[in-house]
Amino acid sequence: MARAGINKALVQKARDAVLARGENPSLDAIRIELGNTGSKTTIHRYIKEIEEAESTRLDDEQLLSKTLQEMVARLAARLREEANELVSAAEKRLKDQEAQWKQERERLEGLLKESGEKAHRLEQRLADSKSSLEQARAELQSERLQSQRQAQQIEDLEARLADKDSHLKSLEDKHQHARDALEHFRQASKEQRDQDIRRHEQQVQQLQAELRQSNQSIIVKQGELTQLNKDNARLASELGAARKQAGSQEDALRKSEQLVAALREQLSQANTNLSAKAKARDLYCEQLERAQLELKECAHRQTELEVALAEARTSLGHFKAAADAKGDLSGRPQPEEKSR
Structure with a gap:
């Protein structure tokens, strides 16, 4: 229950005093203005009645008292200031975020450009590696052909060497046969001479009687010996020629x-x-496989950067749209229109 003496007029007076100070005419502020007296329920009821009565006269400025007009003007000015501060803060945040998005976009574009350059370098390295590989393959093929030719030459030389070995062996066999024949001739001559000496010793007593026959026999033997010497000289000459040929x-x-x-x-x-x-x-x-892997990674990274840049642009567009909507609600020009 309200204390005796608290009525609607006192509440109205206390409310006007609070408004005159530029404060919010809340229930506690009015009760403090009344000296912390009166029931809050009663004061609240009176405040509600006063506000309802004032709301019916706000459209007609002539019905408002000078104090209320000033209070309304101050509130309107305060609301405009707060709205301007909110818009200024929103514009500042928008500019900051635009600068941040611009830096992010420049960074992403730089990364994209760097990735493109790296991809170009990798493609160049890949082309160089392919060219070097083709050159190495050509050199390898040439080395193989040369190796095959050399192997064929070695086979031909080995075949010729085998022929030379066979011919040399044949010459050595001939030389051995000639030496065997010469040795056989010498042995036969020695045996023959031994037989002649023994025969001569046995036929000493018959020598005079058979001197003529012996002389004839000696002449024959000398002729044979001369022929044998000639054959021996011929064989020695053939042996020398064979030795020269063997050398x-x-x-x-x-x-x-x-x-x-x-x-x-x-x-x-x-x-x-x-x-x-x-x-x-x-x-x-x-190197070619590594370059191809790096090229794939760069392409994948480039795709991710393009997606991130598109998402950043989309987010920036959404943020601008939201800021424009806030500017329309506050009655202020849009940031883009103001900048234009």
């Missing part, structure tokens, strides 16, 4: 062996070069 064959054989050794060394070097080319080809293949 020539041995020289040719040594030269052939040296040529075979040189060709084998060239073949070994070619095999070494072939192995190096194969390793280089494997290295180029690995």
